Amino acid sequence: MKKKSRWLLVLSIAVLMLIGCSTKNTNEAEKTESIVSTEKVESKExxxxxxxxxxxxxxxxxxxxxxxxxxxxxxxxxxxxxxxxxxxxxxxxxxxxxxxxxxxxxxxxxxxxxxxxxxxxxxxxxxxxxxxxxxxxxxxxxxxxxxxxxxxxxxxxxxxxxxNLKSMPETYQKLGELLGNKKEAATLSKYCETVLKQAAQARSSLKESEQKTVYYASGNAGLNTNAAGSFHAQVLDEVGAKNAAVDVDIVSKGGGTVISMEQLIQWQPDYIIADSKDVYELINSDASWQELTAVKSGKVYQVPTAPYNFMGSPPSVNRMIGIEWLGQLIYPEHYQINIEEQIKEFYALFYHVEPTSEQVKTILTNAQ
Missing domain, CATH: 3.40.50.1980 (Nitrogenase molybdenum iron protein domain)
Known part of the structure; x- marks a missing residue:
């Protein structure tokens, strides 16, 4: 019996040693696989x-x-x-x-x-x-x-x-981080930050009685607009203007909200900005628009659109030059800038092109 017990003991020890070796080999294999996997990721950079x-x-x-x-x-x-x-x-x-x-x-x-x-x-x-x-x-x-x-x-x-309009400085910083051109992105970020600070200072210095109401006319008949609170109407908010289109449904599309001429006459905006040459000419020639004070006083302007609409369409960084254009148009005492020089600077930085003086004048057709 003692001899049999000794054989059982020896057999048990052998089994345990085999299990230990197997476990060790498995762990070593997993460790090696992990190292290989890490090297594989690093090799792909x-x-x-x-x-x-x-x-x-x-x-x-x-x-x-x-x-x-x-x-x-x-x-x-x-x-x-x-x-x-x-x-x-x-x-x-x-x-x-x-x-x-x-x-x-x-x-x-x-x-x-x-x-x-x-x-x-x-x-x-x-x-x-x-x-x-x-x-x-x-x-x-x-x-x-x-x-x-x-x-x-x-x-x-x-x-x-x-x-979005207010986060453009951070947008460029994030892009610089992603694409590895932090220095170039920082220059664009700084420009946006400067424009937004200027707009904030202008807004804070405006008395309520000084705020101008603005109607943004789009669509074939000029009766589409981006209502107050719309993502596409942020330039108006940023410069401290009052969006004339209040108490109407907000449509989160570039086409905006459709209104009636009766509503527009009731609003009587101080300024009207048209999103195209066709709408601009319609407003100044169609009899139905002549009941508006802005038309009678010559406060109708065409939004610059080359290469992109200054108010949006699409609502991207092009709106930065839109803030400067609209700001100096309706609040010249608060935006004491030369818009022609500002357009040249913006286009050089953001569009990588230096427009001529003649091109700038064309951009600002009916816009000043």
């Missing part, structure tokens, strides 16, 4: 970027090719990093082409990546092989879901960066 939706996205350490998700993103990316663009969300308009280098005009069109106007061209996107897709705009409730779904669909890292 990737890192994690936290976007404005608090999403952790793995992206290349050095981004060489980018694609915009839509028109708003396209403008901001063009101002910040034009040479990284490998495609466009929408073609440049005929009016814009005068101020856009031809090499960018020939870029392939991907269309808009998601949303109601989605028109993504996957074939063109695949051929361009962007390192990242960048979406820029206001934060929506579904932004995380939208970005994740888009990233899963196209299998390309997708980044969201918040941008």
């Amino acid at each position: 990737t890192h994690v970027f936290v976007d404005s939706a608090d999403r952790e996205v793995v992206i290349p350490a050095k981004i060489k090719k980018i694609a915009p998700s839509g028109p708003l993103a396209q403008i901001v990316l063009y101002t910040n990093s034009p040479d990284l663009l490998v495609g466009l969300a929408s073609p440049f308009s005929t009016e814009a082409k005068e101020f856009i280098d031809k090499k960018y005009q020939s870029l392939p069109e991907f269309g808009q990546f998601y949303g109601k106007n989605a028109s993504l061209n996957m074939e063109a996107l695949s051929a361009a092989e962007p390192d990242v897709i960048i979406d820029i705009g206001e934060v929506k409730k579904t932004v995380k879901e939208d970005m994740d779904n888009l990233q899963d669909q196209i299998n390309i890292p997708t980044i969201f960066i918040e941008a």
Whole structure:
């Protein structure tokens, strides 16, 4: 019995030693696999970027090719990093082409990546092989879901960066961090910060009795407008003007809210700004508009639109020069700037072009 017990003891020890060796080998294998995995990630030179939706996205350490998700993103990316663009969300308009280098005009069109106007061209996107897709705009409730779904669909890292009128300085700072051009982005950020500070000072110094009411006329008949509180009417708020379109439904689209002439006559705005030459001419020639004090007193102006509308359309960084234009137009004593010189500076910094004096005069046709 003693001999049998000794054999059982020896056998148990042997089994335990085998289990120990097996466990050790497994741990060593896992450790080796972990090291290999880490080396694999490092060899690809990737890192994690936290976007404005608090999403952790793995992206290349050095981004060489980018694609915009839509028109708003396209403008901001063009101002910040034009040479990284490998495609466009929408073609440049005929009016814009005068101020856009031809090499960018020939870029392939991907269309808009998601949303109601989605028109993504996957074939063109695949051929361009962007390192990242960048979406820029206001934060929506579904932004995380939208970005994740888009990233899963196209299998390309997708980044969201918040941008509204007041956050443009931070938008450029975030882009500089993402794309590695912090110095250039800081210059654009500083310009936006200066404009916003100037507007804030002007607003704070205005007495309520000094505030001007402004009606923004758009649409074929001039009776579409961006109502008070609309994302597309932020320039009016920023300069300290009162939006004439109050107590009407806010439509969160560029086309805005449709109103009646009766409402407009009741509002009697101090100024009317028209979003096109056609609307400007209609307002000054159509008899129904002559009942408005602004028309009688010659306070009707055409919004500059080259290369992009100063009030928005799309509501991107183009609105910065819109603040300066509208501010000096209705509050010249608070915005003591030379708008022609300011346009030249803005276009050089943001659109990478130096407009001539004649081009500036054309931009400001019916706008002064």
